[in-house]
Amino acid sequence: MGKFIYEGSVKTEIEDRTLTHLQLVxxxxxxxxxxxxxxxxxxTSVGxxxxxxxxxxxxALVFKYYGSRQPSINRAWVEAxxxxxxxxxGLHVVPEPSDANGAAAAATDSAQLGSGPQL
Structure with missing residues (x-):
């Protein structure tokens, strides 16, 4: 789970794969x-x-990643x-589509954030 930090005070946890795609956009x-x-x-845990x-x-933006690997980039998701x-x-997370080659995103790399915030 990564973190997006805005102006040093507004913070939210976002899954690393999703955060990477958001950072590109x-x-x-x-x-x-x-x-x-x-x-x-x-x-709901934060209200x-x-x-x-x-x-x-x-x-002032910070993209903090907890994983050490760079995830593969899905160009179709970046475009969406x-x-x-x-x-x-404005920008908000949409579900990850299949990439241009027709490969579906891995279940562990989905846009769902589990127990983190829903984007």
Whole structure:
């Protein structure tokens, strides 16, 4: 389970594979100086609800990974996440689709976060 930290105070746990794909989309948007909202649902263990942060160039972001291996990248998932980031509602996690070669994502690498927050 990795961690996304915004401005040093807003934190949420996100599975490493999901976090890697989010990082690709977020950094691509920031390289183009495109601000956007990023939303996720909080786990009931931290009170539930939903959190949205406004990400813009200059935002202090930390992507903390607990696994030592870089997961394989699913381009179809990156594109699906980028589509949400470009919509008025902003970036949010969508289920991982099959990659361009038709291979389904491994069950252990799904977008589900188990006991962590639901995005």
């Amino acid at each position: 977020i950094t691509a948007k920031l390289r183009r100086a495109e601000p956007f909202p990023f939303s996720w649902r909080e786990d 539930g609800g939903r959190t949205t942060v406004w990400i813009q160039p200059g935002s 996440l980028a589509f949400t980031a470009n919509a008025a509602s």
